[in-house]
Amino acid sequence: MSHGHDDHGHGAPAHGAAGHGHGSAHGHQAHAAPAGLSPGLFVMLGAVALGAWLFKSGVDGHLAVGGRSFDLADLFDSPWPSLTILGLPLLAAFVQAFVGRFLPRRGDWVSTGAVAIGLGISLLMFGRMIGIYDWQFQKVYEIDWIGLFTRGTPDGPDVTTFRIPMGILIDNVTVIMLLVVTLVSTLVHVFSMGYMSDDPRYSRFFAFLSIFTFSMLGLVLCHNVFALYMFWELVGLSSYLLIGFWFEKKSAADAQKKAFLTNRVGDIGMLLGILLLFHFTGQLTYTGIFEGVAQGANGMPLWLLTAAGCLLFCGAIGKSAQFPLHIWLPDAMEGPTPVSALIHAATMVAAGVYLVTRMFPVFTPDALVVVAYFGGFTAIFAATIALCANDIKKVLAYSTVSQLGYMIMGLGASAYTYGFFHLWTHAFFKACLFLGSGSVIHAVHTQDMREMGGLWKKMPITFVAMLVSTLAIAGVPGTSGFASKDGILGDLLYAAQHNRAFWPVVVFGFAGAALTAFYMFRLIFMTFAGEPRVREKFDHAHESPWVMAAPLVVLGALAMTSQYVPFRELVGPPPSAAKKAIALVQGPSAEPAAAAHAGPGEAHAAPSHADPRRPWHDPLEHDKHHAHQLAMILSIAVAAAGIGLSCFTYLVPFISAPKIAAAVPWAHSLLLNKYYVDEFVDELLVAPCLWLARFCARFDLKVVDFCVNAWGYIVLAWAWASGLFDNKVVDGAVNGTADVVQSAGASLSRFQTGRVRTYLAWSLAGVLVLVGGFHIVTNWKHFRSRNVSTAPPGK
């Protein structure tokens, strides 16, 4: 692992006090040229050495500090290291959000320190992963998170019918993603200390960066699709917040909305895919879903599984900016450049690739072909747009879209290892390119490459770092980009040789590689080479301070060295997907061969007590050998062609780009206008949406309001009638009763003479009447009979 010390350094510009010291050192000389021996250089070297030491300790399995040795063998036997990595940025986000403004240096060291500590732990874990050297390494820690529909059983414990577990899954892919995220994030934090130093909302920026880091770490750590979706939306949110960080600019505010809404379109598909899988397997965890799918998913038809894969891929289309949802990513360049480097180049946009990697066993061969076509088309489509872009960040944005297309295309063609490998290498060289462009923008205060030129004299460090990264992205042998892209193209070529469905994709791949080499060197030549086009901008240009230059140096070094990580041995498709992957690239006719080849792969899956080191071995490696050789020759040829053409166009004005543009004006305007996709979306999607919205508004105003008002009038009329009834009938009855009582009282009051003797006389009369009446009633029969008996004599 001689490359180890290069891989990760920079770790820890902010391990506690060290980080603070680092930042302070740059506070003094914010605009001093980094040439010569400055404290920043030593801090950078120290941080790289610290990172290398942590990595080495991880590989060895023990950490020696001051004579004491800490055993790291059980680093993965506890969820706490991972949870620390995850939790610190969240904590930092809260600190930054509430008290960051009042801290020294506006609290940038809190966020940076949090993620740098995470980087330190990630380096230990990464080293440990290489020390363990087991491609099937996997640890799951989970708790019951949500339980619904709990019922008691007649005699027994309560039964919960619906559970959502929460937990973390640690395997090689996770560890690598952790390192990518914390590494790029740390460097971007450090870079931002310089780049954002004049911003009034400095601490808010770091709070947002911390939220993003937390979300992205959660996304790669969680072990179930429910949490995946949650963190997926959280990274979308943090992307939204950071794109619109300068929300005073209308373009930034528009871009953030566009990014969020475009992502939502893909996310709906992803949610539907998750729901489909959950419906049929009843599981939310990755392992549960994979097992369920492998066992037939309770009768889930194959076409539905394909559909579920395609729907899941919709999420990747949105997040990883694949055609046709790529439109948000170039606009997202309205955000601060460190954000573009972190989120829109290295990490968040890789989430889609991560999703396809993680859910690989779910994708059916048909779904994978769809994935490959989307990726391949995006790769060449975006590359052509980048040919004509003049905004330095737009070129990089389309280049990112194109490179993501490569990763997706690789995964679609079962190049699982190389697709993910490209994510890894691309994260570093693309982050380097973005930070380099940030450095350039910081120096010349423009993003238009036509106003640059000759900057290499002024900014040598930036120039070298960007040149190295450009070599990597162009696929020049010896760089990390060559290793990964050549691997993808080799696997693609092999797949195309056996399965004709992949021929267009492989053509797209090689053509895209040539275009990539061309437009990336066009960027370098226009920016750094030749004579300055705008003299005053050139005169003001200066090399960035070390706090910005150091991350460039580190990332540039990684662009040359990150390919030495033993990816081919440590990252392989899950065993459950191995046969499918082979069948896909060998075609349906090659089933027996596939089965035969699956043998060694499965043999590796079996635990071996003799040798605990279990590297992955591509069962088709021998067959692929020729394809890879051919692909290597081809890709070197196309890269050389692209670079050469670029040289003759922009370095030595042998070919005139304006003349070519004038010769095919329609093509030029097509590329300049990005194939009119935005206009297309405006006309075909946004316009109908607006029309529908206006229609709804009018419906609301006319129909709904009419109904509401009509109901109001009805109620009003009813109330009027009710009031009338109340006034006339009810009040009439009440008043009538009162009147009757009053008049009766008035007439009866005449008996109240006030004379005692009158009263007495009346009482006496009453008593006599009562007694007499009582007597008559009790003796009524007697009276009657007397009457009857007296009647006959009267006759």
Next chain:
Amino acid sequence: MPVVGLEWFLVIAAFLFATGVFTILTRKNAVSILMGVELILNAANVNLVAFSRFVKPAATLGPQSVEFPLQGSAAHAVYGQPWIAGNVFAAFVIVLAAAEAAVALGLILGIYRTAGDVDVDEATALKG
């Protein structure tokens, strides 16, 4: 010699009552009216005591007719009739009459102080 029975007492009482009513209805003097009231009350007293002496309590007081525990004994002979509820009632009425007379005389005194007279026909302030 005629036996002095219940009727004798009732006649006396009726006479007293009629005399009281007549007094009230014919006299204007408030004090005379008060005397009429006293006559009526005492007519009632005579009735109460007479009934108490001559009427044995009926079954209305309980499931069986009440037998005086000393009936037929020497004590019965000594104390005569044993039912004294009417007598007690009469005693209450006497007390009540005394109280009533005190209140009524107070009222009359008040009327006198207000009107300078005790003619009830003149005191009609409470008419409706």
